[in-house]
Amino acid sequence: MGKLTKNQKLVLSKIEVGRMYTFKEASVVIKEITTTMFDASVDMDVRLGIDPRKANQMIRGVVSLPHGLGKRVRVLALVTPDQEGFARNAGADYVGLNEYIEKIKNGWTDVDVIIAHPSVMGRVGILGKILGPRGLMPNPKSGTVANDVSTAVKEVKQGKIDFRVDKGGIVHTSIGRISFTPEQICDNAKEFMATLLKVRPAVVRGIYIKSVYLSSTMSPSLRVDSKSVDGD
Template structure:
């Protein structure tokens, strides 16, 4: 096992073993124990009491974080010419269609979110092997396939994220940056957790939110008290 550095030991010493933290306390402490030279990402990992293999227990959704993610999200709008100006005005980083489809076909995926229109989805089908594994395939359920391109672009730029439970039953999501105030981190965390609570499948039995961990890039994790949500 690798030895802990002085800063890592100091961070671990500030965490009370076996304590379940409230969202507010964890949000304040995560700032104290983050020691990176860059603005670290703050993440939540929520283990849900669901079986993702069953369609009626799949948890997937979108949430607009009140204070954004702190990340400059690069958006590609794959739209027809009549929608290009609308997408550009809304803040899309890349706007076009056939030229970008060709770039993606050749392996280009230097974007965070792709927004498109229903009429264009047929052209994206063959690119599923490139976009699918990277989580870039647009989906009507997450609002990335829509005729209201401007609204979709604006929402993503403002901090709208989509999440999906993985095959182990865990939802991972970035909820901000360590440079955020503790209040902003807490607000974003609560918004995600509240949204997850509303999405509890009726087929899921027993405890829904089993464990919740908050961490930042390279920091120890803090366990939150699900009862405080």
């Protein structure tokens, strides 16, 4: 292991080894230990006491963060011509159908979220092998297949995110930017945790939230006490 730089030593000096922080405390410290010259992403990793191989324990959901993500979310709306105006007015960056289906077939996936009207899913279904692995395939469970495309686009633009557990039983998500105030980071983190608790499968027994970590781009992680979601 190479020698730590002066900056790295300073960052580590601000972290109490073995300490479990409250959400409020971690939201303050994460800003103090982030030294990037850009507006770093603030991320959460939550290890769950579930078996993701079982269909009745597959965690997936959506949450609207009270302070948004702090970044531009590029949205593609796949709709019929009569719905294009509504999607554009709602803020969709790309709107259309056949031309975007062809672009995606040819490898274009330069978007963050794809929202589709149910009536076009028959044509969108052929893109599953391309969009699925990238987490871009429209899905009713995540709210990205919607009759009201206009509302769906607005919600995504305002900070609605889709999350799902990975094969290791961990949910990873971004909850904002380091330029947020500690209060904004804390609010978003607590809202995400509250939503995770709501989608707990009834079949899960024992410890559901095993561990929670807060980090930012290129920063060390802070362990957070999941019980502090109801307090400071």
